Amino acid sequence: MAFTFRQLTFFVAAAEQGSVSRAAKALSISQSSVTEAIQSLETDLGVALFDRRARGITLTHRGSAFLRHARQILIDVASARHAFTDVAEQAPGRLTLGVTSLVAGYVLSDLLARFRRAYPQTELSIIEEGGDHLQHLLIGGELDVAVLLTSSVRDRLALHVETLLVSPYRLWLPLGHPLAQQEAIELDALADWPLIQLTGDEIEGSTRDLMQGMTHRPNIMFRTRSVEAVRSLVATGAGVAILPGLTYRPWSLEGDRLELRDVSGDLPTVQVGLAWRRGAPLPAPAAHFIRVAQATVSGG
Known part of the structure; x- marks a missing residue:
């Protein structure tokens, strides 16, 4: 090879x-x-x-x-590329990191893998909380950096915010579904099919906005906080789902196949990025993590 x-x-x-x-x-x-x-x-x-x-x-x-x-x-x-980083940068340190559940499930592993290889001596402490609570901890100085949905950050005067990834909503379908054969799938076409809805604080608002944009009331068959439950139900033909593209995987835990399609219209997006406190010195481990996260998401 x-x-x-x-x-x-x-x-x-x-x-x-x-x-x-x-x-x-x-x-x-x-x-x-x-x-x-x-x-x-x-x-x-x-x-x-x-x-x-x-x-x-x-x-x-x-x-x-x-x-x-x-x-x-x-x-x-x-x-x-970081193998020859200055010795001073490799000195032991501690990073207190906050993440939301969506980030923990679909973004965090790659970030941590790269960071731990680049800075193996840094001690990590990771807290998973909702976006609002993470912002409270950042402002209070209890966290160094948070990886979260940046669209949910309210106090931009107190926090630096940098969006690294924008993920549009896309349609999940079981293999061979009739909608997969259409050249253009309109949002209102989903009203004809059972819809499996992911709930939870992180994407509840954007999902609600999406549903309000449909002319006909959607037939919501099941609501769940589990992405894996959505994946399994869609793969076995129980319904369809609209979720951020970053959560898509082509196989369910049972080994059934899913398909992904775009939907016409002005669909919401999920914006994932970093936040850290303004007006305070940024610890070296936090600065290193920010740099690694920027490179990871950009593919550098």
Whole structure:
């Protein structure tokens, strides 16, 4: 196998975006460059990584497995860039980090993997709370940095806020669902199908706004705080769901396949990023974490 760092970067971007065109836009390169890199990678590996469809691409089973390895390789390469960091920066320190449940489930692992490799001597303390409480802890000096939904941060005078990831809502469907065959899926078309709704403080507001934008009242079959419950129910054909793209995985825990589609209209987005207190010196471990998080989300 002779795949390159470039091929892995383009593959991960395409997998996360669900589209070659969106990956090319995110990377600021041509679509043909992404396509050629993925085709070369598939040739090197001897497997198909994506199923190509008219409305985008979806990972194959082997593609989904390889994605985990590709992400880890990119993390390790980025960590190697910090191998010759000044000795002063490698001095032991402590970082108190706050995260929300959405971040803990879908963003935190990659951030921590890279940070721990770059700064192995830093002692970590992580607190999971709702966004409002994390802001209270930041302002009170009880947290160094929080990773949260930045759209929920109210006191911008007291907190520095930096959005790192914007994830639009997208439609989850079971494999072979009739809506997957449509060229353009309108939001109101979802009223004809049982809807499985994810609840919880972090996305409750944007989900409510989305439902209010539908002309016909949606048929909400089930409400749950568990993303995995939504994933399993959709995969087995119990209904459809609209969730932020960052929470999508192509397989349920039971091994059933899901499909992802765009929906026409002005759908909300989830914005994930960092917050830290204004007017106070930023501890070195916190500054290091911010830098690593910026590089991780940007693919650096």
